[in-house]
Amino acid sequence: MPASQSCDILVLGSGESGKYLAWTMAKSGLRVVVIERALIGGSCPNVACLPSKNIIYSGHVAALARRGAEFGLPDGPARVDMGAVRERKRRMVQDLIEVHRRNYAASGAALVMGEGRLVAPRSIEVALREGGTQVCSGERVFLNLGTHAAIPAVPGLAESQPLTHVEALELGVVPEHLIVLGGGYVGLEMAQPWRRFGSRVTVIEQGPQIAGHEDPDVAQAITERFEAEGIEILAGVKPERVDGRSGDRVDFHVQGPAGPQRISGSHLLVAAGRTPNTRGIGLEEAGIALDARGYVRVNERLETTARGVWAMGDCAGSPQFTHVAFDDFRIVHANLTGGKRTTQGRVVPYCMFTDPELGRVGLDETQARKAGVAYRVAKIPMAAVLRTRTLSEPHGFLKALVAVDSDQLLGFTAVGVGAGELVAVVQTAMLAGLPYTALRDSVLTHPTMAEGLTVLFAAAPTPPVADSRKRA
Numbered sequence: 001m002p003a004s005q006s007c008d009i010l011v012l013g014s015g016e017s018g019k020y021l022a023w024t025m026a027k028s029g030l031r032v033v034v035i036e037r038a039l040i041g042g043s044c045p046n047v048a049c050l051p052s053k054n055i056i057y058s059g060h061v062a063a064l065a066r067r068g069a070e071f072g073l074p075d076g077p078a079r080v081d082m083g084a085v086r087e088r089k090r091r092m093v094q095d096l097i098e099v100h101r102r103n104y105a106a107s108g109a110a111l112v113m114g115e116g117r118l119v120a121p122r123s124i125e126v127a128l129r130e131g132g133t134q135v136c137s138g139e140r141v142f143l144n145l146g147t148h149a150a151i152p153a154v155p156g157l158a159e160s161q162p163l164t165h166v167e168a169l170e171l172g173v174v175p176e177h178l179i180v181l182g183g184g185y186v187g188l189e190m191a192q193p194w195r196r197f198g199s200r201v202t203v204i205e206q207g208p209q210i211a212g213h214e215d216p217d218v219a220q221a222i223t224e225r226f227e228a229e230g231i232e233i234l235a236g237v238k239p240e241r242v243d244g245r246s247g248d249r250v251d252f253h254v255q256g257p258a259g260p261q262r263i264s265g266s267h268l269l270v271a272a273g274r275t276p277n278t279r280g281i282g283l284e285e286a287g288i289a290l291d292a293r294g295y296v297r298v299n300e301r302l303e304t305t306a307r308g309v310w311a312m313g314d315c316a317g318s319p320q321f322t323h324v325a326f327d328d329f330r331i332v333h334a335n336l337t338g339g340k341r342t343t344q345g346r347v348v349p350y351c352m353f354t355d356p357e358l359g360r361v362g363l364d365e366t367q368a369r370k371a372g373v374a375y376r377v378a379k380i381p382m383a384a385v386l387r388t389r390t391l392s393e394p395h396g397f398l399k400a401l402v403a404v405d406s407d408q409l410l411g412f413t414a415v416g417v418g419a420g421e422l423v424a425v426v427q428t429a430m431l432a433g434l435p436y437t438a439l440r441d442s443v444l445t446h447p448t449m450a451e452g453l454t455v456l457f458a459a460a461p462t463p464p465v466a467d468s469r470k471r472a
């Protein structure tokens with residue numbers, strides 16, 4: 001390997017945006033180099049979305065097995081073999097890595113394994129994994145650095161060597177009592193499978209509710225289901241101190257509404273937000289400005305403050321979803337090839353893969369009120385969607401916000417089975433500019449979850465009905 005090499009396109013980080021840019025540009029004939037320190041393909045296939053959904057599904061199967069008698073089968077085995085659960089996940093991850101390797105080979109993009117550090121705006125020194133260093137320079141440089149789990153400044157927390165999602169997804173044992181710090185996406189998605197594998201689980205959340213970015217009825221529906229499974233939720237508590245070591249014994253001291261409280265567990269998982277991987281790698285020295293939270297400062301075309309340098313995905317402060325990181329790639333690619341795309345106004349749906357799932361697109365009530373947008377609400381319980389009766393999964397609700405002075409769809413929230421798939425249906429209608437009545441009046445297949453949208457939108461109050469409207 002040469003001690004230095006130059007190329008047309010130099011990508012630091014092989015995450016979702018970086019790898020697609022690399023493969024696409026290499027296929028168009030450009031010389032492309034990608035520098036990656038550890039995760040071929042980035043977080044999503046290795047340590048985040050896909051392995052977590054794999055483990056979550058094992059938890060789902062365990063929960064169903066325990067409900068076997070309800071479905072006319074003898075009770076399933078109570079014991080879960082965590083080694084086998086982990087093995088299924090590892091096989092999937094390994095297969096995905098192979099798919100990535102093949103994509104690199106087929107595209108012609110070079111993958112250099114090592115830790116990169118900017119030594120000039122468009123030059124990166126790589127501490128190679130195999131030993132030694134190499135300097136790579138690019139005509140254009142693309143940062144796709146991602147984030148890692150933040151460790152809040154709670155006394156004793158770092159010393160307790162808590163698990164993050166990375167280590168939790170590699171657990172080969174069922175913790176006796178898992179304490180989860182943070183009741184957001186990662187905390188909630190990770191709390192439930194371990195409960196289903198047999199752990200006692202306690203979630204500690206400093207905000208007044210779990211799923212803090214959602215309407216209170218969403219948080220309430222998820223809390224009810226979690227508590228029904230025996231997950232203990234402590235919301236609105238202030239973490240004060242941690243004693244002990246995760247994997248052995250941990251004493252978590254919090255200040256709650258009823259006074260001080262100690263939660264003792266065997267393992268501690270931190271799921272309290274993310275920190276960008278931008279520090280200590282020469283970005284600011286190379287003229288690439290960071291914002292106050294350490295994310296790379298970019299404009300709506302994802303250009304950084306240094307000429308010829310772009311940032312994409314989580315590290316650029318984009319909404320932290322793989323589908324957004326992918327769209328960041330599309331925006332940059334479009335602009336490099338004569339198009340004019342920006343991050344402005346894009347519709348970003350998401351799904352939290354708890355059971356019940358939470359799917360959302362557009363505004364919820366809290367956001368609409370805050371933005372001063374007048375709306376009417378259609379809301380039905382999931383039990384009104386007949387498909388949920390066939391599945392014995394009647395929990396949750398569907399809720400849509402529709403404009404007061406038109407039939408425009410403003411937003412949609414689904415809590416329940418299949419929520420993530422339902423969101424795509426409403427999102428498509430929103431992107432097409434369809435009125436809500438188009439979904440209400442469609443002939444949708446019976447009995448599907450999507451059919452529930454006809455029931456939901458039939459429940460939308462028709463203006464003018466003064467007392468069924470809500471105004472900001």
Ligand SMILES: Cc1cc2nc3c(=O)[nH]c(=O)nc-3n(C[C@H](O)[C@H](O)[C@H](O)COP(=O)(O)OP(=O)(O)OC[C@H]3O[C@@H](n4cnc5c(N)ncnc54)[C@H](O)[C@@H]3O)c2cc1C
Pocket residue numbers: 012013014015016017018035036037038039040041042043044047048049050052053114115116117144145146147165186277281312313314315319320321322323324325353
């Ligand atoms: C547990 C968990 C579950 C999630 N589930 C979902 C989900 O279901 N759906 C969803 O849409 N989103 C999910 N997310 C969010 C999603 O994983 C991220 O938004 C997405 O992976 C970000 O992609 P990215 O390309 O920005 O960064 P990443 O995929 O993190 O890629 C950055 C890459 O840069 C490399 N790197 C960093 N610094 C250097 C350096 N100095 N030198 C060399 N290489 C470097 C890293 O090793 C990494 O491979 C989840 C996140 C977590 C933590």
Ligand SMILES: NC(=O)c1ccc[n+]([C@@H]2O[C@H](COP(=O)([O-])OP(=O)(O)OC[C@H]3O[C@@H](n4cnc5c(N)ncnc54)[C@H](O)[C@@H]3O)[C@@H](O)[C@H]2O)c1
Pocket residue numbers: 152153154181182183184185186187189204205206207210211212239271272273274319320321350351352353
């Ligand atoms: N299904 C998905 O799409 C999915 C899944 C996982 C993660 N993600 C992405 O990853 C991002 C990060 O997820 P996350 O769960 O780490 O962050 P988050 O922001 O979603 O949740 C963190 C939670 O921890 C709480 N918290 C922070 N500090 C605390 C403290 N000291 N004590 C108690 N509680 C504290 C916050 O109030 C918040 O509720 C998400 O915002 C999301 O974009 C997406």
